[in-house]
Amino acid sequence: MASVAFTAVTAGALFSCKPKGAEAAVSGDAAAKAYVAPGKYDEFYNIVSGGFNGQIGIYGIPSGRLFRIVPVFSVGPESGYGYSEETKPMLNTSHGFVPWDDLHHISLSQTKGEHDGRWAFANGNNTPRLARIDLSTFRTAEILEIPNSAGNHASPFITENSEYIVAATRFSVPLDDQDGDVPINTYKDNFKGSISFVSINQTSGEMNIAFQIRTPGVNFDLSRAGKGKSHGWFFFSCYNSEKANTLLEVNASARDKDFIMAVNWKKAEEYVKAG
Incomplete structure (x- = not known):
């Protein structure tokens, strides 16, 4: 009898959850706010980095649909990306064909x-x-390899009118x-x-590498470009100002604080043009 009662209750629960129609399926406040009917556009697109899969995902907001x-x-x-004559060369590097990466x-x-929705x-x-x-x-249109760099983590950060994106070394190199x-x-x-x-x-x-600035051998982490009154400046966070190369968990955090590096890229442009 206990088994029969359990089955009956389960069946009743399943029956009561069955939507009566499309309107019933989105009758709750949260569902109604997130629902976007087929053929309609989401208000926003969420462009998400994929990490070690080397991809990005495009999601609609508020629907959450993966496009x-x-x-x-x-x-x-x-799609044949990385196999076709048009796209395979984009994955070639100075180290050979590298069809993977950590997209951060x-x-x-x-x-x-x-x-502005261009790129x-x-x-x-x-x-x-x-x-x-x-x-x-x-679709991916272009890939550019960065010389004099290792661990391209402080990247890609952009100026307020897309004049430049920056790529800073996480790990210093000769x-x-x-x-x-x-x-x-x-x-x-x-x-x-x-x-x-x-x-x-x-x-x-x-994209083209306009110029590079050589810096001390610290590890750059993140960056932001100035806007408005601070337009023309870039700000970089860093760690390992100790310039350690062993037992980094200890030696690269021996100091209580590291520093912020500020770069006036407008002035750097002037110096480059002046030779």
């Missing part, structure tokens, strides 16, 4: 400090790369124009950081 997975630093068999951060193109930029954290995704097609085969115990002397300023063509979106 597309965009392969960026990884191949996409569904996304920045959207801006006009007057507001997102999204993404970083490759392992093999230092930047990618541009065309938001009119939601620079490419020097002898790269040096002992790790000479880290403080021979390993340097770099900040790459990558210009953006305002018509095509094409």
Whole structure:
């Protein structure tokens, strides 16, 4: 009898949860606010980094609908990305064909400090790369490898009118124009950081490395470009100002505080043009 009663209650519960129609399915306040009817547009798009899958995801808000997975630093068999003659070369690097990466951060193109819906930029954290995704097609349009860099974490951060995106080293390296085969115990002397300023063509979106700034061998983490009164400045957070290269969990946090580095990129432009 106990078994029969349990079955009856379960059946009754299932029956009572069955929606009577489409209106009943969205009759609750939360569901009604999130519901977007087929053929209708969401108010916002959420562009999400995929981490080690090397992709980005495009979600609608408030519906939560997944519209597309965009392969960026990884191949996409569904669309042929990374296999076709047009897209396979984008995954070639100075280290060979690298069809994976750790995609950490996304920045959207801006006009007057507001997102303008033209492009999204993404970083490759392992093999230092930047990618541009065309938001009119939601497809990867371009990938640029960054020299003099390792661990491209402080990237890609953008100025308020999309003049530049920056890519800063998380891990310092011997620079490419020097002898790269040096002992790790000479880290403080021979390993340097770099900040790459990558210009953006305002018509095509094409990326080019405009100039690089050599820095002390600290680890840059995140960055933001100034807006309004602080336009023309970039601000970078860092750690490992100790310039440690062993037991980093201890030695790279020996000091109570690190520092913020401020770069006047307008002035840097002037110096580059002056030679």
